[in-house]
Amino acid sequence: MNAQDFRASISTTVRVLERLRDEKTADMERVADALSRCVRAGKKILLCGNGGSAADSQHMATELIVRYLADRPAIPAIALTCDTSTLTAAANDLGFEQIFSRQVEALGQEGDALIAISTSGESANVIAAVRTAKAKGLVTIALTGESGGTLAPLAHHWIGVPSKHTPRVQEAQLVVEHLLCEAIEAGWTEKKR
Numbered sequence: 001m002n003a004q005d006f007r008a009s010i011s012t013t014v015r016v017l018e019r020l021r022d023e024k025t026a027d028m029e030r031v032a033d034a035l036s037r038c039v040r041a042g043k044k045i046l047l048c049g050n051g052g053s054a055a056d057s058q059h060m061a062t063e064l065i066v067r068y069l070a071d072r073p074a075i076p077a078i079a080l081t082c083d084t085s086t087l088t089a090a091a092n093d094l095g096f097e098q099i100f101s102r103q104v105e106a107l108g109q110e111g112d113a114l115i116a117i118s119t120s121g122e123s124a125n126v127i128a129a130v131r132t133a134k135a136k137g138l139v140t141i142a143l144t145g146e147s148g149g150t151l152a153p154l155a156h157h158w159i160g161v162p163s164k165h166t167p168r169v170q171e172a173q174l175v176v177e178h179l180l181c182e183a184i185e186a187g188w189t190e191k192k193r
Helices: 003-040 052-065 084-093 101-107 124-136 166-192
Strands: 045-048 077-079 113-117 139-144 157-160
Touching: 003 045, 003 113, 003 139, 003 157, 003 166, 045 052, 045 101, 045 124, 052 077, 052 113, 052 166, 084 101, 101 124, 113 124, 124 139, 139 166
Parallel strands: 045 077, 045 113, 113 139, 139 157
Antiparallel strands: none
16 A cells, blocks of 8 residues: 555545534434433443454443443443453354343343444344343444344434444444444443542
């Protein structure tokens, strides 16, 4: 890649973020409100995804537990992507499709929230987690690319990044995740005053 290629890629990212700003901020506001209500009620946020989305799950959980911008009490969040013993046992004994849903079954309680991250919206194990979460009374949020795939209509709330290009979707999802952390943290800080 040369400098012109880098500029072109950055310009594409900027256009995706502009569309995100123009088309999806109302969706982000609804999701932030749902998540803030959840944590203010003493509930927790579960997160899941595969590959880069697994890393995003861990990143977001860390921002909530440790801190994002403010010094404040920890916000309860669990990335379902971290426990290798549980993940590998569930994959081996139950099938890879059940690695997250089994954890939702064990850890999720009514009123908790599940953030399900999938660029394509077609990850079978993420879809299974959302189905289990809804059956248990969790609030479900899907973060996907433009089409939303099978996942979007299953979730209570959906933010679809307006792009079909995986790297651009992942970049924009990180922006969404950070904005959600900022909103949740602001709501949590208000609660603790």
